[in-house]
Amino acid sequence: MKTIFKLLIALNILLLFALPAAVSAEENSNSPLHWGFKKGRNGRQADAGRMFEVILEDHGAVYKGDKKSKDIYLTFDNGYENGYTEKILDTLREEKVPAAFFVTGHYLESAPELVSRMANEGHIIGNHSWHHPDMTKISDEKIMKELEMVRAETERITGKKDMAYLRPPRGIFSERTMAIAREAGYTHVFWSLAFVDWNTDQQRGAQYSYDKIMSQIHPGAVLLLHTVSKDNADALGKVIRDLKEQGYTFKSLDDLMLSKNGIKHPMMY
Structure with missing residues (x-):
């Protein structure tokens, strides 16, 4: 006893x-996490470090592709329209390059014709939340509402019901927010190449954008660009053509996920 x-x-x-x-x-x-990584150099991949690699693996998220394949995944964040997205879309159409555009509620309300064009021309539209909040500071229910509002309005504009990819506003996230988004059917897509391109009053010319991209480029790169940048719009055509000459192939996020899941698929572009 x-x-x-x-x-x-x-x-x-x-x-x-x-x-x-x-x-x-x-x-x-x-606990809030702020996305960051060691930049790629001389063709070597960017490196987010062990902690982020483990978290992303646990939640099925991505930030780069295969280091052995010269594939590039072009993505844009669209918080608001600044007059340059049409030129970017023209360039993508001319060069037959797919892209993903992560849109906010403001963008959907202010530029529905451009969102419709993105979908009609075969680009992926991703979720960047409705109000662009720090999602670690809002409830589970509000996170779901932020995501659903974007999905529903995108469906209304484009007729496309499904939305698969999410980019957290400001690159701030937590394991809680990732789990909630994944439960809602979203894959977090971060990035392995970026630079300060969103300050519209600090544009430095197309050569600046070109140099920043080319200096960090690497196999499997997920590029993050902002469509508000005149520099990006002016540089994009030369960037694409020169990278193609270097043997790079532009693919979609769907290709990236298929590759990550080990499914063999044909090259689209």
């Missing part, structure tokens, strides 16, 4: 110490 009593006391003590740890783990799951 004494032995059983001692075992019960020991078990209670273990539970007492285990409870704070469990609470701590739950709290830590929403």
